[in-house]
Amino acid sequence: QFSRSESATGADVREDQESQVYFDKILDLLLAGGYFRARIQGLSPFDKVIGGMAWAITSSAGDLDIDIFFQENAQIGQKITLGEQIVAGLKRLGCTLPLQSFQIQGLDFKSIYPVIQWLITKVMEVRAETGDLVRAYSEAQFAKSHHMPADAKRAAALPRAALFAAQTNDAYRPKRQFVNRSGHRDNQSEELALVLLEYGTRGGVSIVATSTGNKSKSKEDDAARDEAAAAEEEAAYQRRMERLASLGETAGVSDSSVAGFIPSAAIQQLLDDFEAGGGGNAGVVAGAQAKRLAERQHASAVSALEERVARLKADGQRLTAEHAAAREQHAALGAELAERKAFTARLRDAMAELDALETDENRPLLAALTELVALNEALRAHEADFRRSCAAELATWKERISEAEAAATAAADAGGLAEREAVLAAAEAKDAKKRARLENALAERRCAVASAERKLDSLPSRLELQQYQRQFVELYEQIAAKEVETRRHFNTYNTLEDTRSFLNREVQIYNSILDGYQHAMSSKSARANFAKEMTSIVSGVGVSLAKFAEKLDSETIHKQQLTEQHQLLIEKQRHYFALSKQFQAACEANEVLEAKIEAAQRESVANK
Numbered sequence: 387q388f389s390r391s392e393s394a395t396g397a398d399v400r401e402d403q404e405s406q407v408y409f410d411k412i413l414d415l416l417l418a419g420g421y422f423r424a425r426i427q428g429l430s431p432f433d434k435v436i437g438g439m440a441w442a443i444t445s446s447a448g449d450l451d452i453d454i455f456f457q458e459n460a461q462i463g464q465k466i467t468l469g470e471q472i473v474a475g476l477k478r479l480g481c482t483l484p485l486q487s488f489q490i491q492g493l494d495f496k497s498i499y500p501v502i503q504w505l506i507t508k509v510m511e512v513r514a515e516t517g518d519l520v521r522a523y524s525e526a527q528f529a530k531s532h533h534m535p536a537d538a539k540r541a542a543a544l545p546r547a548a549l550f551a552a553q554t555n556d557a558y559r560p561k562r563q564f565v566n567r568s569g570h571r572d573n574q575s576e577e578l579a580l581v582l583l584e585y586g587t588r589g590g591v592s593i594v595a596t597s598t599g600n601k602s603k604s605k606e607d608d609a610a611r612d613e614a615a616a617a618e619e620e621a622a623y624q625r626r627m628e629r630l631a632s633l634g635e636t637a638g639v640s641d642s643s644v645a646g647f648i649p650s651a652a653i654q655q656l657l658d659d660f661e662a663g664g665g666g667n668a669g670v671v672a673g674a675q676a677k678r679l680a681e682r683q684h685a686s687a688v689s690a691l692e693e694r695v696a697r698l699k700a701d702g703q704r705l706t707a708e709h710a711a712a713r714e715q716h717a718a719l720g721a722e723l724a725e726r727k728a729f730t731a732r733l734r735d736a737m738a739e740l741d742a743l744e745t746d747e748n749r750p751l752l753a754a755l756t757e758l759v760a761l762n763e764a765l766r767a768h769e770a771d772f773r774r775s776c777a778a779e780l781a782t783w784k785e786r787i788s789e790a791e792a793a794a795t796a797a798a799d800a801g802g803l804a805e806r807e808a809v810l811a812a813a814e815a816k817d818a819k820k821r822a823r824l825e826n827a828l829a830e831r832r833c834a835v836a837s838a839e840r841k842l843d844s845l846p847s848r849l850e851l852q853q854y855q856r857q858f859v860e861l862y863e864q865i866a867a868k869e870v871e872t873r874r875h876f877n878t879y880n881t882l883e884d885t886r887s888f889l890n891r892e893v894q895i896y897n898s899i900l901d902g903y904q905h906a907m908s909s910k911s912a913r914a915n916f917a918k919e920m921t922s923i924v925s926g927v928g929v930s931l932a933k934f935a936e937k938l939d940s941e942t943i944h945k946q947q948l949t950e951q952h953q954l955l956i957e958k959q960r961h962y963f964a965l966s967k968q969f970q971a972a973c974e975a976n977e978v979l980e981a982k983i984e985a986a987q988r989e990s991v992a993n994k
């Protein structure tokens with residue numbers, strides 16, 4: 387129990403063992419979190435606990451602008467303001483635990499303890515997030531004015547290390563070993579493939595001889611061309627490796643190494659063309675013919691390759707566009723699937739919350755609400771069916787009208803137009819009556835639907851009922867706190883009024899004594915009468931004092947009786963909670979046993 391009274395602390399302190407237990411737990415949490423002012427013995431419980439809350443909110447505010455002014459041994463008004471600031475700070479931090487300012491002022495440790503737990507957890511999280519940053523800032527500030535011996539050694543060795551690193555990079559810089567020092571140069575793609583192969587990358591452009599006349603785009607031809615291209619690429623890779631080996635052994639380029647880069651089929655074709663053009667004779671004319679023939683063949687091969695490259699680029703662009711479209715479609719489908727899964731999860735959570743809100747008190751109201759919703763849905767479905775039937779019947783009648791008009795036109799052409807018009811007018815009047823009757827029925831149904839919707843709107847939903855209940859609970863708590871404060875003010879006023887009345891009576895007695903003293907001292911008999919009056923006054927004061935002492939004793943006894951009754955009620959409440967917990971455990975055990983019995987029965991039935 388706390389020794390400080392209500393007049394000393396300015397708060398309604400609960401003097402029971404449970405509050406002391408929660409107070410000790412709160413102090414342990416504050417000490418574990420780093421608020422060591424809670425160890426000071428001279429501070430009151432209010433200053434320890436509320437000061438710890440103000441410290442925790444300020445420490446875990448982060449980027450929030452929360453300013454809580456805490457002062458020890460504050461007045462009642464300052465404590466009320468501090469409680470309101472703490473409640474506002476908790477709301478801005480996102481604390482969902484219910485805590486009111488009158489609970490903070492009244493030191494309701496049982497309600498404050500969960501909030502202290504949440505605040506200490508928040509302080510630990512903020513420390514974990516900002517710990518590395520604070521340590522780095524501290525080290526930077528330390529390094530500005532202090533230097534460790536290891537730092538001095540590192541700074542001294544840094545120039546030598548940088549020089550050694552530069553020398554190492556220069557010494558192990560990559561150098562080409564297989565350089566073609568002859569004047570002969572192959573085409574650009576072949577030179578590029580050789581350089582890449584020298585540095586460990588297998589690349590190059592493979593050339594496959596194709597006929598300009600054969601441009602079939604079937605899958606079998608594409609597969610055959612791919613296989614031929616792969617074989618030619620492998621052969622070119624082997625030739626390039628042999629060429630690199632020959633370049634590494636000799637400084638120059640031999641005729642055999644040059645011949646390795648030119649296909650033998652191409653050489654043979656050039657020889658045949660040369661012999662066909664010049665007959666094997668050496669001369670200027672034969673050389674010119676061979677040169678022109680080689681240029682034509684090269685131009686045809688280049689055009690064929692360009693056509694193939696263009697075709698492959700077009701196919702690549704088409705496949706890229708198809709791949710991008712497929713990827714976008716896949717992303718859209720994935721987003722839609724995630725959105726539908728989230729919507730399904732929200733629906734399940736909402737249904738679970740609605741099922742959890744159902745109690746015995748609101749079950750009849752929910753049943754009536756369910757019936758009205760079902761009736762509304764049925765009316766809407768009936769209205770939709772009626773609209774569809776009306777639309778179908780309207781289409782049927784329009785078709786009949788068109789047929790009748792066609793028949794009337796044919797009859798008019800054949801004769802008897804007046805009789806046909808009379809029949810059509812009668813049918814139209816009949817249909818107009820039927821349409822008016824149907825419109826009246828539809829208007830009645832719409833009125834019924836509107837009435838049902840108004841009834842549904844007049845009934846509060848579960849969420850609204852929950853909000854009303856929460857607001858009523860908060861209003862009740864505020865009224866209770868206001869009642870306690872008003873009762874305390876009334877008691878203070880009554881006490882001060884009684885004190886004032888007694889002081890007035892005392893002043894009156896003193897004034898009467900002072901007024902009669904001079905007259906009483908004039909004669910002996912007056913002095914005797916004055917002494918008798920003083921004796922009667924003293925005896926009256928003694929009687930009044932005895933009455934008030936008796937009243938004080940009776941009030942003290944009544945207070946002790948009420949305290950004993952309160953303790954008995956607390957013990958009964960604890961016993962009730964223990965019995966409820968035992969009953970719940972027994973119910974759970976019973977459910978487990980019933981499940982086992984049902985499983986055993988199902989197994990026995992399955993075995994039979």
